[in-house]
Amino acid sequence: xxxxxxxxxxxxxxxxxxxxxxxxxxxxxxxxxxxxxxxxxxxxxxxxxxxxxxxxxxxxxxxxxxxxxxxxxxxxxxxxxxxxxxxxxxxxxxxxxxxxxxxxxxxxxxxxxxxxxxxxxxxxxxxxxxxxxxxxxxxxxxxxxxxxxxxxxxxxxxxxxxxxxxxxxxxxxxxxxxxxxxxxxxxxxxxxxxxxxxxxxxxxxxxxxxxxxxxxxxxxxxxxxxxxxxxxxxxxxxxxxxxxxxxxxxxxxxxxxxxxxxxxxxxxxxxxxxxxxxxxxxxxxxxxxxxxxxxxxxxxxxxxxxxxxxxxxxxxxxxxxxxxxxxxxxxxxxxxxxxxxxxxxxxxxxxxxxxxxxxxxxxxxxxxxxxxxxxxxxxxxxxxxxxxxx
Numbered sequence: 440x441x442x443x444x445x446x447x448x449x450x451x452x453x454x455x456x457x458x459x460x461x462x463x464x465x466x467x468x469x470x471x472x473x474x475x476x477x478x479x480x481x482x483x484x485x486x487x488x489x490x491x492x493x494x495x496x497x498x499x500x501x502x503x504x505x506x507x508x509x510x511x512x513x514x515x516x517x518x519x520x521x522x523x524x525x526x527x528x529x530x531x532x533x534x535x536x537x538x539x540x541x542x543x544x545x546x547x548x549x550x551x552x553x554x555x556x557x558x559x560x561x562x563x564x565x566x567x568x569x570x571x572x573x574x575x576x577x578x579x580x581x582x583x584x585x586x587x588x589x590x591x592x593x594x595x596x597x598x599x600x601x602x603x604x605x606x607x608x609x610x611x612x613x614x615x616x617x618x619x620x621x622x623x624x625x626x627x628x629x630x631x632x633x634x635x636x637x638x639x640x641x642x643x644x645x646x647x648x649x650x651x652x653x654x655x656x657x658x659x660x661x662x663x664x665x666x667x668x669x670x671x672x673x674x675x676x677x678x679x680x681x682x683x684x685x686x687x688x689x690x691x692x693x694x695x696x697x698x699x700x701x702x703x704x705x706x707x708x709x710x711x712x713x714x715x716x717x718x719x720x721x722x723x724x725x726x727x728x729x730x731x732x733x734x735x736x737x738x739x740x741x742x743x744x745x746x747x748x749x750x751x752x753x754x755x756x757x758x759x760x761x762x763x764x765x766x767x768x769x770x771x772x773x774x775x776x777x778x779x780x781x782x783x784x785x786x787x788x789x790x791x792x793x794x795x796x797x798x799x800x801x802x803x804x805x806x807x808x809x810x811x812x813x814x815x816x817x818x819x820x821x822x823x824x825x826x827x828x829x
Contacts, residue, residue: 440754441619442802445826448615448720454593455510456484457584460502460535462528463489468515468552471577479585480596480604488535490527502535510591511584512539514568515550521561536567548584550574597664597722599684607680610725611664614826615694616802618657618733620715623753627712629763629771630750636768637743648713652698654739655747657717660799660819661685665727666811677726694718721826728828730811732819734788734797744789744796748777755781755800786820 457476461468469485476483484505492498506512514536520529539546549568551561553575563569574580584592595608631647642650665674665681697716706712723729735747749771753760761771761780770776774787786799801810802824810822 440751440800442616442804443619443716444615444617446615446617448613450613450720451482451593453720455591456505456508457481457511457513457588457592458502458505458509459483459485459513459515460488460532461485461515462517462520462525462532463487463491465517465519468517471552472513472515472550472580475577475581477605478601479581480594480601480608481585482593482595488528488531492531493527503538506535506538506542509539510543510546511588512536512547513550513580513584514547515552516561517552518561533567540567545587547571548574548580548587550577550580552577596685597683598680600679603679604684607724610677610680611722612725612829614721614723616659616719616721616733618717618719620717620735620751621711621754622651622713622715622750623758623760624706624710624712625760626750626753629752629761630746632763632765633749633768633771634742634746637746637772638741648698648700650739650742651713651715651750652696654737654742655715655717655735656696656738657694657719657733657735659719659721659731659733660817661722662730662732662813662817662819662823664724664729666730674726677724680724681727694720723826723828725829729826730823731826732786732799732813732817732823733802734799734819736795736797740794743772744787744798745772745774745777747796747798748774748781748787751798752777752780755785784820784822786818788818 459469459472466487473485486502486505512535514532516532519525520532536547549571551573553560560575563573574583595604597611598604598607627647631642631644634647635641661683663681663683667678667681670678670681695718698713700713701709701711719733721729721731735751737747749761759780763771774789778787784801788797788799789795799819801820801822804824804826806825811825813819813821813823
């Protein structure tokens with residue numbers, strides 16, 4: 440494995456917008472939702488809808504621009520919107536909702552707060568909201584939106600303390616680490632046969648290629664932004680921003696992958712079956728940096744970690760590839776065997792209850808300082824990698 444690039448990355452391009460539309464003159468309608476979204480760390484846009492939009496040349500176009508990259512639209516409406524004198528406001532709501540329904544049918548979550556107890560719910564038959572579930576309670580809203588759109592919406596939840604989370608996010612940016620793996624033909628066949636033996640089913644070369652391309656992912660465990668022990672006196676004001684809350688990146692987001700198979704001629708000449716490049720998106724504090732450990736895993740719960748160890752063996756072990764003996768296949772299915780083969784900086788983690796399995800490895804970044812020892816309780820290996828701040 441080698442790190443082929445380390446570049447700045449705009450994480451916003453991976454997510455869609457969360458847009459709240461509310462009737463002009465009633466910003467208080469958004470308050471219960473904004474309070475909950477602020478606590479959860481979600482990034483959102485609030486836009487007033489009303490006749491004054493027609494007097495501002497770019498207001499209407501700005502909303503369309505947000506909707507063009509919108510993953511979830513929250514039209515917030517009250518009884519005033521449905522009155523005859525507010526036909527212009529109502530028409531704009533219907534236009535924006537229709538625009539979104541034409542793009543992504545399941546992207547709209549209307550919120551209509553009920554006022555006094557016993558107030559009747561508006562009749563939405565014959566409107567663009569017909570057939571869409573309406574939210575009338577802010578707590579129900581917060582249960583639905585993260586559950587349904589959690590993988591599509593940008594959420595800054597780096598710290599358990601929400602106050603820290605709110606003011607620290609502007610000091611956190613993302614880096615894209617492109618990791619390059621070489622898959623040798625002999626190791627490919629070893630891994631394929633191990634997979635077939637363990638699962639008692641047959642995957643041919645083409646099917647196993649698809650498995651690697653679709654089911655193997657790379658991510659990272661972010662341990663902290665900097666460390667308490669290395670904070671200079673002038674940086675002590677940021678000590679609350681050292682310890683992170685969300686440990687794994689990506690949680691739902693997977694960076695780009697590129698799996699390139701070699702031709703038969705190239706396989707014969709080089710012994711290489713394929714090259715696999717995976718991007719890992721890493722949050723880095725602009726002033727404190729980030730301590731982390733990268734890993735490779737598989738999303739297939741039926742795949743043992745030893746299949747990954749067999750697949751990547753020569754890439755991590757200077758070209759060494761173990762011999763596959765059908766009579767002794769049980770040895771290759773034991774992690775203990777691979778711990779003796781792999782270098783000391785590789786760490787294998789398995790949690791059978793969570794069905795989680797990972798190969799942690801060092802990025803071998805150039806640094807004049809010794810690597811920071813890792814707390815054994817982290818289960819990521821002996822040391823941590825450090826990405827310097829900007």
